[in-house]
Amino acid sequence: MYIANDWKDYEVIDTGNGEKLERWGDVILRRPDPQIIWPIQQENTEWRDVHGHYHRSSSGGGEWEMKKKLPERWTISYDKLKFHIKPTSFKHTGLFPEQAANWRWMMDKIANAGRPINVLNLFAYTGGATVAAASAGASVVHVDAAKGMVQWGKENLQLSGLGDRPVRFITDDVFKFVQREQRRGSRYDAIIMDPPSYGRGPGGEMWKLETSLYPFVESCLSILSDRPLFMLINSYTTGISPTVLTNILNMTVKKKFGGRISSGELGLPITRSDLNLPCGILGRWEE
Secondary structure, eight states: OEEOOOOSSEEEEEEETTEEEEEETTEEEEEEOTTOOSOOSOOOHHHHSOSEEEEEOTTSOEEEEEOSOOOSOEEEEETTEEEEEOOOTTSOOSOOGGGHHHHHHHHHHHHTSSSOOEEEEESOTTOHHHHHHHHTTOEEEEEESOHHHHHHHHHHHHHTTOTTSOEEEEESOHHHHHHHHHHHTOOBSEEEEOOOSEEEOTTOOEEEHHHHHHHHHHHHGGGBOSSOOEEEEEEOOTTOOHHHHHHHHIIIIIHHHOOEEEEEEEEEEBTTSSOEEEEEEEEEEEO
Protein backbone atom coordinates (compact mmCIF):
# COMPACT_ATOMS: atom_id res chain seq x y z
CA MET A 1 0.00 0.00 0.00
CA TYR A 2 1.21 3.50 -0.89
CA ILE A 3 0.30 5.58 2.16
CA ALA A 4 0.02 9.37 2.10
CA ASN A 5 1.34 9.82 5.63
CA ASP A 6 3.03 13.22 5.48
CA TRP A 7 0.01 15.54 5.63
CA LYS A 8 -0.18 18.30 8.25
CA ASP A 9 -3.43 19.99 7.13
CA TYR A 10 -5.41 16.79 6.65
CA GLU A 11 -6.04 13.64 8.66
CA VAL A 12 -8.45 10.75 8.95
CA ILE A 13 -9.20 11.03 12.65
CA ASP A 14 -11.34 7.92 13.02
CA THR A 15 -13.46 5.47 11.03
CA GLY A 16 -16.32 3.04 11.50
CA ASN A 17 -19.90 2.10 10.57
CA GLY A 18 -19.37 3.12 6.95
CA GLU A 19 -18.10 6.63 7.78
CA LYS A 20 -14.86 8.54 8.23
CA LEU A 21 -14.17 11.49 10.51
CA GLU A 22 -11.75 13.88 8.80
CA ARG A 23 -9.91 17.10 9.54
CA TRP A 24 -9.44 19.49 6.61
CA GLY A 25 -7.34 22.28 8.11
CA ASP A 26 -9.51 23.46 11.02
CA VAL A 27 -12.72 21.95 9.60
CA ILE A 28 -14.05 18.58 10.77
CA LEU A 29 -16.22 16.63 8.32
CA ARG A 30 -18.03 13.31 8.58
CA ARG A 31 -18.51 11.47 5.30
CA PRO A 32 -19.57 7.99 4.15
CA ASP A 33 -17.00 5.55 2.79
CA PRO A 34 -18.05 2.14 1.38
CA GLN A 35 -14.73 0.51 2.35
CA ILE A 36 -15.34 1.06 6.06
CA ILE A 37 -17.23 -2.09 7.02
CA TRP A 38 -15.93 -2.26 10.63
CA PRO A 39 -17.62 -0.63 13.66
CA ILE A 40 -16.69 2.65 15.34
CA GLN A 41 -14.60 1.67 18.34
CA GLN A 42 -15.68 4.66 20.43
CA GLU A 43 -18.25 7.13 19.10
CA ASN A 44 -17.38 10.05 21.36
CA THR A 45 -18.42 13.72 21.15
CA GLU A 46 -15.89 14.38 18.40
CA TRP A 47 -17.99 12.30 16.02
CA ARG A 48 -21.00 14.49 16.79
CA ASP A 49 -19.23 17.86 17.13
CA VAL A 50 -18.50 18.25 13.40
CA HIS A 51 -18.82 21.16 10.98
CA GLY A 52 -20.59 19.07 8.36
CA HIS A 53 -22.06 15.56 8.05
CA TYR A 54 -22.90 14.09 4.65
CA HIS A 55 -25.91 11.78 4.76
CA ARG A 56 -26.51 9.20 2.06
CA SER A 57 -30.04 8.99 0.69
CA SER A 58 -31.73 5.60 0.35
CA SER A 59 -32.77 6.65 -3.16
CA GLY A 60 -29.21 7.55 -4.19
CA GLY A 61 -27.11 10.66 -3.73
CA GLY A 62 -27.36 12.53 -0.46
CA GLU A 63 -26.91 15.92 1.16
CA TRP A 64 -24.83 17.83 3.68
CA GLU A 65 -26.10 18.65 7.14
CA MET A 66 -24.07 21.70 8.15
CA LYS A 67 -23.85 21.89 11.94
CA LYS A 68 -21.48 24.85 12.16
CA LYS A 69 -21.04 27.88 9.94
CA LEU A 70 -18.44 27.30 7.26
CA PRO A 71 -16.87 29.59 4.66
CA GLU A 72 -17.94 28.82 1.11
CA ARG A 73 -14.44 27.39 0.65
CA TRP A 74 -11.15 27.34 2.53
CA THR A 75 -7.50 26.49 1.86
CA ILE A 76 -5.29 23.63 2.98
CA SER A 77 -1.60 23.03 2.23
CA TYR A 78 0.49 20.02 1.32
CA ASP A 79 4.16 20.92 1.51
CA LYS A 80 4.32 24.10 -0.63
CA LEU A 81 1.16 23.25 -2.57
CA LYS A 82 -2.18 24.86 -1.71
CA PHE A 83 -5.71 23.77 -2.56
CA HIS A 84 -9.20 25.20 -2.22
CA ILE A 85 -11.57 22.88 -0.36
CA LYS A 86 -15.33 23.05 -0.78
CA PRO A 87 -17.98 20.45 0.16
CA THR A 88 -19.88 19.53 -3.01
CA SER A 89 -23.37 18.12 -3.47
CA PHE A 90 -21.90 14.74 -4.44
CA LYS A 91 -19.97 14.23 -1.15
CA HIS A 92 -16.53 15.20 -2.43
CA THR A 93 -14.48 18.20 -1.30
CA GLY A 94 -12.43 18.88 -4.44
CA LEU A 95 -9.37 16.92 -3.33
CA PHE A 96 -8.38 13.28 -2.81
CA PRO A 97 -5.70 13.45 -0.08
CA GLU A 98 -4.45 9.91 -0.68
CA GLN A 99 -3.13 11.15 -4.04
CA ALA A 100 -0.32 12.91 -2.14
CA ALA A 101 1.54 9.58 -2.34
CA ASN A 102 1.49 9.98 -6.13
CA TRP A 103 2.29 13.69 -6.02
CA ARG A 104 5.45 13.06 -3.99
CA TRP A 105 6.53 10.29 -6.37
CA MET A 106 6.00 12.31 -9.54
CA MET A 107 7.59 15.44 -8.07
CA ASP A 108 10.74 13.43 -7.31
CA LYS A 109 10.73 11.81 -10.76
CA ILE A 110 10.38 15.17 -12.54
CA ALA A 111 12.87 17.04 -10.35
CA ASN A 112 15.52 14.34 -10.81
CA ALA A 113 14.97 13.74 -14.54
CA GLY A 114 17.79 16.10 -15.55
CA ARG A 115 15.82 17.24 -18.61
CA PRO A 116 12.65 19.19 -19.44
CA ILE A 117 9.54 17.09 -18.84
CA ASN A 118 6.22 17.60 -20.62
CA VAL A 119 3.26 16.11 -18.70
CA LEU A 120 -0.28 15.32 -19.86
CA ASN A 121 -2.85 15.08 -17.04
CA LEU A 122 -6.07 13.42 -18.26
CA PHE A 123 -9.37 13.39 -16.32
CA ALA A 124 -7.48 16.02 -14.33
CA TYR A 125 -10.28 17.12 -11.94
CA THR A 126 -9.18 20.07 -9.75
CA GLY A 127 -5.54 19.67 -10.63
CA GLY A 128 -3.77 18.13 -7.64
CA ALA A 129 -1.36 16.28 -9.95
CA THR A 130 -1.11 19.32 -12.24
CA VAL A 131 0.00 21.57 -9.38
CA ALA A 132 2.44 18.93 -8.11
CA ALA A 133 4.02 18.39 -11.54
CA ALA A 134 4.26 22.13 -12.23
CA SER A 135 5.87 22.74 -8.85
CA ALA A 136 8.59 20.21 -9.74
CA GLY A 137 9.38 22.09 -12.96
CA ALA A 138 7.32 20.26 -15.60
CA SER A 139 5.29 21.78 -18.41
CA VAL A 140 1.73 20.48 -18.02
CA VAL A 141 -1.36 20.10 -20.18
CA HIS A 142 -4.42 19.66 -17.93
CA VAL A 143 -7.53 18.19 -19.59
CA ASP A 144 -10.98 17.64 -18.09
CA ALA A 145 -14.46 17.75 -19.60
CA ALA A 146 -15.97 19.68 -16.66
CA LYS A 147 -15.51 23.45 -17.02
CA GLY A 148 -15.97 24.06 -13.29
CA MET A 149 -13.24 21.56 -12.38
CA VAL A 150 -10.82 23.12 -14.86
CA GLN A 151 -11.46 26.55 -13.34
CA TRP A 152 -10.88 25.09 -9.87
CA GLY A 153 -7.58 23.68 -11.12
CA LYS A 154 -6.51 27.11 -12.41
CA GLU A 155 -7.30 28.61 -9.02
CA ASN A 156 -5.27 25.93 -7.22
CA LEU A 157 -2.27 26.67 -9.45
CA GLN A 158 -2.53 30.40 -8.68
CA LEU A 159 -3.08 29.68 -4.99
CA SER A 160 0.19 27.71 -4.93
CA GLY A 161 2.08 30.66 -6.43
CA LEU A 162 2.64 28.79 -9.70
CA GLY A 163 0.56 30.95 -12.03
CA ASP A 164 3.61 31.77 -14.17
CA ARG A 165 4.44 28.10 -14.87
CA PRO A 166 3.89 26.61 -18.37
CA VAL A 167 0.50 25.01 -17.76
CA ARG A 168 -2.33 24.81 -20.31
CA PHE A 169 -5.83 24.19 -19.01
CA ILE A 170 -8.18 22.62 -21.54
CA THR A 171 -11.89 21.88 -21.15
CA ASP A 172 -12.48 19.03 -23.54
CA ASP A 173 -13.47 15.40 -23.90
CA VAL A 174 -10.33 13.49 -23.00
CA PHE A 175 -10.69 10.87 -25.76
CA LYS A 176 -11.24 13.43 -28.51
CA PHE A 177 -8.29 15.45 -27.21
CA VAL A 178 -5.95 12.44 -27.37
CA GLN A 179 -7.09 11.70 -30.91
CA ARG A 180 -6.35 15.27 -31.96
CA GLU A 181 -2.92 15.16 -30.29
CA GLN A 182 -2.18 12.02 -32.28
CA ARG A 183 -3.03 13.83 -35.53
CA ARG A 184 -0.98 16.88 -34.48
CA GLY A 185 2.05 14.72 -33.65
CA SER A 186 2.20 16.01 -30.06
CA ARG A 187 4.43 14.11 -27.63
CA TYR A 188 4.56 13.88 -23.84
CA ASP A 189 7.21 12.56 -21.48
CA ALA A 190 4.66 11.58 -18.84
CA ILE A 191 0.93 10.78 -18.82
CA ILE A 192 -1.31 10.75 -15.75
CA MET A 193 -4.87 9.46 -15.92
CA ASP A 194 -7.68 8.95 -13.43
CA PRO A 195 -10.46 7.51 -15.60
CA PRO A 196 -14.03 7.13 -14.35
CA SER A 197 -15.85 3.83 -13.92
CA TYR A 198 -18.57 4.95 -16.34
CA GLY A 199 -19.09 7.91 -18.62
CA ARG A 200 -20.32 9.17 -21.96
CA GLY A 201 -18.41 10.99 -24.67
CA PRO A 202 -19.69 14.06 -26.56
CA GLY A 203 -21.30 11.85 -29.19
CA GLY A 204 -22.94 9.59 -26.63
CA GLU A 205 -20.08 7.07 -26.74
CA MET A 206 -20.19 4.79 -23.73
CA TRP A 207 -17.09 4.55 -21.53
CA LYS A 208 -16.91 1.54 -19.24
CA LEU A 209 -13.57 1.10 -17.54
CA GLU A 210 -13.55 -2.69 -17.86
CA THR A 211 -13.82 -2.56 -21.64
CA SER A 212 -12.42 0.89 -22.48
CA LEU A 213 -9.28 1.27 -20.35
CA TYR A 214 -6.97 -1.07 -22.27
CA PRO A 215 -7.64 0.42 -25.73
CA PHE A 216 -7.38 3.94 -24.30
CA VAL A 217 -3.99 3.26 -22.68
CA GLU A 218 -2.86 1.64 -25.92
CA SER A 219 -3.93 4.72 -27.89
CA CYS A 220 -1.84 6.92 -25.57
CA LEU A 221 1.37 5.14 -26.61
CA SER A 222 1.44 7.15 -29.82
CA ILE A 223 1.64 10.46 -27.94
CA LEU A 224 4.47 9.41 -25.64
CA SER A 225 7.91 10.80 -26.44
CA ASP A 226 10.80 8.59 -27.56
CA ARG A 227 12.06 8.56 -23.98
CA PRO A 228 9.07 8.74 -21.65
CA LEU A 229 9.60 9.26 -17.91
CA PHE A 230 6.45 7.69 -16.46
CA MET A 231 2.81 6.75 -16.89
CA LEU A 232 0.45 6.73 -13.91
CA ILE A 233 -3.04 5.19 -13.86
CA ASN A 234 -5.36 5.73 -10.89
CA SER A 235 -8.63 3.88 -10.40
CA TYR A 236 -11.46 4.06 -7.89
CA THR A 237 -13.54 1.45 -9.69
CA THR A 238 -14.80 -1.21 -7.27
CA GLY A 239 -13.57 -4.72 -7.99
CA ILE A 240 -10.54 -3.79 -10.11
CA SER A 241 -7.29 -5.27 -8.74
CA PRO A 242 -3.93 -3.46 -8.90
CA THR A 243 -2.71 -6.50 -10.85
CA VAL A 244 -5.12 -5.54 -13.64
CA LEU A 245 -3.28 -2.21 -14.00
CA THR A 246 0.06 -4.04 -13.89
CA ASN A 247 -1.08 -6.30 -16.71
CA ILE A 248 -2.35 -3.42 -18.86
CA LEU A 249 0.89 -1.47 -18.41
CA ASN A 250 2.92 -4.62 -19.15
CA MET A 251 1.06 -5.22 -22.41
CA THR A 252 1.33 -1.62 -23.60
CA VAL A 253 3.95 0.81 -22.36
CA LYS A 254 6.46 -1.72 -20.96
CA LYS A 255 6.20 -3.82 -24.13
CA LYS A 256 7.20 -0.77 -26.17
CA PHE A 257 9.67 1.01 -23.87
CA GLY A 258 10.92 -1.53 -21.30
CA GLY A 259 11.23 0.03 -17.85
CA ARG A 260 9.54 -1.20 -14.69
CA ILE A 261 6.05 -1.35 -13.23
CA SER A 262 4.71 -1.08 -9.69
CA SER A 263 1.13 -1.20 -8.52
CA GLY A 264 -0.90 -1.37 -5.34
CA GLU A 265 -3.47 0.33 -3.16
CA LEU A 266 -3.48 3.97 -2.13
CA GLY A 267 -4.15 4.56 1.53
CA LEU A 268 -4.38 7.02 4.41
CA PRO A 269 -3.36 6.42 8.03
CA ILE A 270 -6.13 6.53 10.64
CA THR A 271 -5.01 8.61 13.62
CA ARG A 272 -6.97 6.81 16.33
CA SER A 273 -5.83 3.32 15.38
CA ASP A 274 -2.96 1.51 13.73
CA LEU A 275 -5.17 0.89 10.69
CA ASN A 276 -4.86 2.29 7.17
CA LEU A 277 -7.87 3.27 5.07
CA PRO A 278 -7.80 1.86 1.50
CA CYS A 279 -8.58 4.59 -1.06
CA GLY A 280 -8.35 3.21 -4.58
CA ILE A 281 -5.53 1.67 -6.60
CA LEU A 282 -2.66 2.78 -8.82
CA GLY A 283 -0.40 1.40 -11.54
CA ARG A 284 2.91 3.11 -12.31
CA TRP A 285 5.28 2.59 -15.20
CA GLU A 286 8.67 4.33 -15.08
CA GLU A 287 11.68 4.35 -17.36
